Amino acid sequence: MPTEPDLERGGRGDPEPTRPLRADAQRNRARILAAAESVFAADGIEVPIDVVAEKAGVGIGTVYRHFPTKERLFEAIMIERVSALTVDARARLETGDPRSAFFEFLDYLVSEVLIKRDLISAFAVAGVEFEVVAADAKQELNAAVADLLTAAQDAGTVRTDVTGQIVLSLIGATCMAAKQLHSGSTVDEMLAVLRDGLRANA
Amino acid sequence: MPTEPDLERGGRGDPEPTRPLRADAQRNRARILAAAESVFAADGIEVPIDVVAEKAGVGIGTVYRHFPTKERLFEAIMIERVSALTVDARARLETGDPRSAFFEFLDYLVSEVLIKRDLISAFAVAGVEFEVVAADAKQELNAAVADLLTAAQDAGTVRTDVTGQIVLSLIGATCMAAKQLHSGSTVDEMLAVLRDGLRANA
DNA sequence: TACTATACGGAACGATGGTTCCGCTTGTCA
DNA sequence: TGACAAGCGGAACCATCGTTCCGTATAGTA
Known part of the structure; x- marks a missing residue:
């Protein structure tokens, strides 16, 4: 393990006032x-x-x-992306209708994942090591999604036997598969199945 | 493109009576x-x-x-695996209850994919080139699943706006995600969502 | 303007993994 | 059993990619 130069800016750890970058x-x-x-x-x-x-x-x-490391660069971006999702989820939780906010967030999540291919790895394909640093950001997203989920479950619009973790994995996996199939319309059809599966059984 | 030695045995193309292997x-x-x-x-x-x-x-x-080529070796195995699935699907189609045969096949499919990690690539992750040779086997599976699906749809147990293609992709993606999460119980929870999503809406 | 710490570019290194090549071995057939 | 084509093993080759190293360039400063 080499000596860590600590060149990072804006991270959580910045105890010593390092000289500013040129x-x-x-x-x-x-x-x-x-x-x-x-x-x-x-x-x-x-x-x-x-x-x-x-x-x-x-x-x-x-x-x-x-x-x-390449991984660290990737993490820097993932943290930013995942945090943005968290912010969005929190906003919907505060201002949205609890019955629909969860599903609306799902739609937004999907659109983001489809645009940003790397986001997929944040949910499904990530190598184990990658998680170490980005884990915090992901935890926060998990928590936010869990809250949205709980609200929807309390409102009776989502089945009660799923967790935020499960939902995120399902969405990630579905988007990945959809990408590979390179036929645009399929995403919607796959998501329709997912959405209906998530609804509280009528 | 190098000259093709045509060493394959048992493939579709075998016009010249090649001397048997030692x-x-x-x-x-x-x-x-x-x-x-x-x-x-x-x-x-x-x-x-x-x-x-x-x-x-x-x-x-x-x-x-x-x-x-490594890919060719892989294909040889995939063709075998996918064909076995096709046989199973056809058998269920002939002898099973059309209302449940589709879902029973899904369960079998999932158990196979979870045991045989490489099967996942047949549905979701495959590089494009891989498909070229194995495409036939996959087509047949698609057709068989489509028949099972149609039977179930006619019997009113499965929604009518999905195709066999979609179902296979969803299953593949879900299994892949489940594997990555290395927590065994999650698979069942994810599949519960899928199954319910596929059912004709009550 | 001259000096130096900071930063830069990119050739070179090392690991990994698919594929080729060729000298040796062995099954087959007369 | 001898001869030879068929088959074998695995070192070597090549391409890819992450990472390191070091000679050069330059921002900041006196």
């Missing part, structure tokens, strides 16, 4: 994040780093200066 | 198939060929003498 370094860091975001969204985590580096207009070495 | 070669071919079957079932297609060769007690070269 201007060009800040610029490059932002570019790398932006490039990775779009590249991972388009093709998933399996894209080689060269591609990210090229899209960002920097060398491979620069990418590694900012993120010690 | 006794040891037949033995080895069988061993390779058996080894690949169990190894792929246990760990999926991503297992390196070395492992298959070792398990079969032969050298790598021997594997490649019999199957020009």
